[in-house]
Amino acid sequence: xxxxxxxxxxxxxxxxxxxxxxxxxxxxxxxxxxxxxxxxxxxxxxxxxxxxxxxxxxxxxxxxxxxxxxxxxxxxxxxxxxxxxxxxxxxxxxxxxxxxxxxxxxxxxxxxxxxxxxxxxxxxxxxxxxxxxxxxxxxxxxxxxxxxxxxxxxxxxxxxxxxxxxxxxxxxxxxxxxxxxxxxxxxxxxxxxxxxxxxxxxxxxxxxxxxxxxxxxxxxxxxxxxxxxxxxxxxxxxxxxxxxxxxxxxxxxxxxxxxxxxxxxxxxxxxxxxxxx
Numbered sequence: 074x075x076x077x078x079x080x081x082x083x084x085x086x087x088x089x090x091x092x093x094x095x096x097x098x099x100x101x102x103x104x105x106x107x108x109x110x111x112x113x114x115x116x117x118x119x120x121x122x123x124x125x126x127x128x129x130x131x132x133x134x135x136x137x138x139x140x141x142x143x144x145x146x147x148x149x150x151x152x153x154x155x156x157x158x159x160x161x162x163x164x165x166x167x168x169x170x171x172x173x174x175x176x177x178x179x180x181x182x183x184x185x186x187x188x189x190x191x192x193x194x195x196x197x198x199x200x201x202x203x204x205x206x207x208x209x210x211x212x213x214x215x216x217x218x219x220x221x222x223x224x225x226x227x228x229x230x231x232x233x234x235x236x237x238x239x240x241x242x243x244x245x246x247x248x249x250x251x252x253x254x255x256x257x258x259x260x261x262x263x264x265x266x267x268x269x270x271x272x273x274x275x276x277x278x279x280x281x282x283x284x285x286x287x288x289x290x291x292x293x294x295x296x297x298x299x300x301x302x303x304x305x306x307x308x309x310x311x312x313x314x315x316x317x318x319x320x321x322x323x324x325x326x327x328x329x330x331x332x333x334x335x336x337x338x339x340x341x342x343x344x345x346x347x348x349x350x
Contacts, residue, residue: 074288074306076283076286076287077283080280080281082311084276085156085160086314086318087273087277088147088148088277089156090270090273091270091273091274092151095266095270095274097144098256101256102253102254102256102257103277105247106250106278107278108245108246108281109243109246109247109250112242112243112246112282119239124240125239125243126236129235136229137245137248138248139225140225140245142217143220143222143224143225144249147159147214147215149211149214150162152211153211154209155315155327156312156315157312158200159211159311161308162200162212164335164338166226167223167341169224170223171189171190185344188340189341192336193334193338195333196330196332197330199329199333200334229241312328
C-alpha cells in the first residue's frame with residue numbers, strides 16, 4: 074500500500090505539472106502510450122501475451138470509456154481545486170460502487186450499506202460546503218470522476234470473471250490511447266510535450282500502472298479491512314504536499330468530511346467481512 078500511496082500522490086503532482094503545457098486529453102494520450110509499452114514489455118517477458126482475448130470487447134469498451142472520462146475529470150480537478158479536495162471526493166467512489174453493485178450485480182442492500190451511503194453523502198457535504206459558497210466546476214469534476222471510477226469497478230468485476238489482469242490492462246491502455254487520439258485530433262491541434270514535460274508524462278504513465286498493481290497486490294496479501302484504511306493515508310499526505318509546494322491551506326472541513334467518508338466505507342467493509350465469516 075505504501076507503493077500505491079506514493080504512486081497516486083506522484084501522479085497527482087505530475088498531472089498538475091504537465092497541465093501547464095498539455096490538456097487532459099493530451100495527457101491521457103501520452104499516458105496511454107507509456108502504459109501500453111510497459112504492458113507489452115512486462116507481459117512479453119512474463120509470457121502472458123497469449124492471455125489477451127477478444128471475447129469481451131464490448132465490456133472492455135464500456136469499462137474503458139468510463140475510466141477515460143473519469144481520469145480526464147480527475148486530471149482537470151487537479152488543476153481547479155486543492156489536491157486534498159480532489160482526493161477526499163475521490164474517496165466517495167466505494168460508496169457509489171456499493172449502490173451500483175446492488176443495482177447491477179444483484180448484491181443485497183443492507184441497512185449498514187444504506188447507513189454508510191447516507192454518512193458518505195454527509196461527508197461529501199462537509200468537503201464541498203455548499204452552504205458557504207457555490208460549488209465549483211472543479212468539485213463537480215472530482216465528484217463525477219468518483220462516479221466514473223465506481224462504474225469502471227463494476228465493469229471490472231464482470232471482466233475478472235473471465236479475463237486476466239494482462240488482458241484487462243492491455244485493453245485499458247490500447248482503447249484509451251484510441252479515445253485520447255480521437256479527442257485530441259478533433260480540433261486538428263495536438264500539443265507535443267516539451268523536454269520539460271516528458272518526464273512528467275512518463276511518470277504519469279508509470280504511476281498509473283504501479284498504483285493499480287500495488288493496490289491489487291495489497292488486497293491479495295491482506296484483508297480489505299486492513300488495506301482500505303491505509304489508502305486514506307493519501308489524504309493527509311497530499312494535503313501536506315499541497316501546502317508545501319502549492320501554498321494550499323489545510324482546511325479542517327476537508328479532513329472532517331474525509332473522516333466521515335472513511336468511517337462510512339470502513340463500517341461497510343467490516344460488516345461485509347463479518348457477514349462472510
